[in-house]
Amino acid sequence: MDEVVCDETSEAVDSVDLAELLAADTGEMSDEAVRLHLLALHRVHARVEGAITAATGTFAVRKLHTADAGRSPAGWLVARVDQPRGRCQAEVTLGELLPEMPVVAAAFRAGRIGRPKVLQLAEVRTPELVEVFADHEAYLVSEVARLRVDGAGRFLRAWQQQARLHIGWIDPDGPDPGDAPRARVDMSRTFAGRWVLDAELCAEDGTIVRSAIDAEVDELFRVGTFSDHDGMSPAERRGYAVVQIFARKGRPGTKHGAPRPSVEVICDERTLQGLPIDDDEDLRTRICELIDGTPLAPASLHRLLCGADVHRLVIAADGEVLDAGKDIRLANRGQRRALRFRHARHCAFPGCEAPTDWTEAHHVIEYDPDPSNDRGRTDMDNLVPLCRYHHHKVHEGGFTLILTPDGRVRVERPPDAAGRRCRITPARPHRRPVETDPLHALARRRIKALVAAAR
Template sequence: MFEYRMIMDLVETLTTPHRVATWRLDDKSLLALVPQLSTRMRQLDALRVRLVHEIDERCLGQKIGASSTQSWLSEAAKLTPAAAKRIVTAGQNLRARPDVTASFDTGVLDIDQVRSITTLLDQIPDLLSDLDPTSVDGDPTDPVTTCTQQCTDYLISAAEHEHAVDTANRAAALKAMLGNQDGPPPDDENEALNEFFASPTTGGRVRVKGHFDKVAGEQLLTALSALSKPQPGRDNTHGEPDPDPRTAAQRRADAITGIIRHYLDSGTAPTEGGETPHLTVFVGLDDLTKATRNSGDTNTHDSEGHPGPHAHDDSCGCDDRRADSGRSVIRRGPAWMPWLGPISIRLAAMLSCDATITPIVMDHDGNPLDVGRTTRTIPRRLRRALDARDCGCAFPGCGRPAAWTDGHHIHHWSNGGETQLSNLVLLCRFHHRRIHKGDWEVYIGDDGHPWFLPPHWIDTDRKPVPSHNRRQLAFTS
């Protein structure tokens, strides 16, 4: 039977690791074994680097048919080519670095720290190329040798108490200090190397990728930080905040979208084609009217705020102006945008809630007949009043700043809804989509403020919930 002591012997653990029953180890043993095992793993990693370097020096991989030591190692050890290359490169970089090698062998450094340190040490001769040897007490002193030893001692000493990212940052800071301030900037500070790609895909989405210098990257991360924080909602009648259902990547995507929308809305963008950039959507009015009518955005409510009959219902036959002619025809689809083409009518309906509208009357073949005057559905003065009333996203538990919200028409303008305070509510893009989805409903109560009706699966009674900035109010009984 495998023996368990108060502190289990590490050698015994490594000899038969598959026989270690972790559940039988006491707290003290568990806490002691993990750091010891981590140190031993670094030591074993150092041994592997030395072994692979010897194989590389003897060209043993090529002798048995491999194209390189890296390709042999990748196949023999089941490593990715990148991981194999990292090991081969580490062995080559350590040849003339006995101090770094010793710290690696004893488990003080891991392979990533070795890479950061040796990369800097190899760059020091170029960084100090403009310095001449000096003399101290009559003895010649090479600044490169002196600086290399000082940097080695400093980085190894610091690495003993930190992880690889901290060591990499220290090495980068030393490189910045030693570099020629009058020469070209390092790659991570060179604006000329910045790249950004935005490519429409065949599926209709846009794929982006890029890399930036440190200043631009810092500005981007700073802008995203506050806007991508989790936004807990209040989706239950007990007032308990539910966690944000979005992943971190989804929150960042929403943040960058909000930044772009805010920039376009600011009116400070340079003109293109004689006007400031804005989102353009072409959609047939009859299609839009039908879509918003079917989405149920025209609910009325009784005096207690409970849903009443629809103001317009297809079943009653009212407002059926195109019943005989069918759907309006537009060449590129029922709704489309200049850059990315067709979009759903539902998305077009949401975009039209708070937008600059340019009416383009088209015939049934999709030919423009008349272009009307561009008007903003929510005038600036009314928008200020809306900001003052809702103080940001009105959805319960949200409260995102007003600058990052849309003005949602409760009764859609394409169905005759008026652009006035009693028919508008501020919603962030996330909750704007939720309202258009139809699970939640919103209406203006007798107090002149927005109230929200949760779906049946959250509250079977559908008790009205006050807007976010009036969350201190008790729920209506």
């Protein structure tokens, strides 16, 4: 029997009648109906929150609390709704701000974005960026609507940093060192003789320390000191690893057969060259961040490069990895690095939170050693990082994985009794896809044609 692939979209979520949605009994629904019903409820919840916030803003602006001798809009709400004072005050503040962000307000009322993302957008709309935010508002809303809340936060912080550099609001060397200590470590002894360690580190130093600890944990698993059944929590393993690093006074362990880098940074070519931002379009394509997505000041990047190993990773304007190393049987370090960037430092299975350090390079089309067969090559267009759980789901669980030419992953469930293969419920990506530049697309096609002609 030929397999039939079915695909559900958000249209099914938006087409449900509200009264029917609220009265539905999930206990009588099919599995797929429950999934779509849950998504529809969250969409309605976002729309209701948007309406409440807008109404709260109108209530506060018109000072309607005074008719009941209320001291403040928030105080009036506290006495009449089941919300704490802090939430009521935050609702008033956000409601008064929404009219100044019309695109955000419209997306909130339509349920395209929820309250957490509205708060993130409001947070980056600082006084010095009001005009720039207004120019970019539609673009910012369209980007964060496609992302998870944590990914939206990273994207907006990076946009804020680049926008400030663009208008010259801050020194390119970064914030004033006097604003916060670069690093702070306190040690105190308890009555029982144990030590309590309390530390606060800047983003760069924190990445160095965390990388060293993670590498040491990896090494201790490799040599058998740690195991899946050792009864230790992740925090206990990290504590043991810290002691081992200090006791040895040496370099941390290794990862994938070579010293693990202390700090990894991703940036675009123009930022690497130190070129200023020309215009809004240039601003949108800039990237300068630590491997975990934390924005990094360009001047800090150039300081790090003084003693760094630089690895080639050619990325197009739309985020496609163009070149990352040679074709070999097993994914090499360059290809693993490229996979990590292309799939936002996570397992490629939609909805998975596992970081790439927990993943293995999976051949979408099974590797074929026959040189006369061009299928199953260890190339970027046939590799994705999968965590062990989802690797088993693909190989033994019957899930089918499809890698699109732009590096995105679609997954189909195992065939049902009728032989149909339905796509899994869509999940939001970890990071934004950069808008495609037609000139880069034309250049990519030309490069691929030249490569094909040379083979």
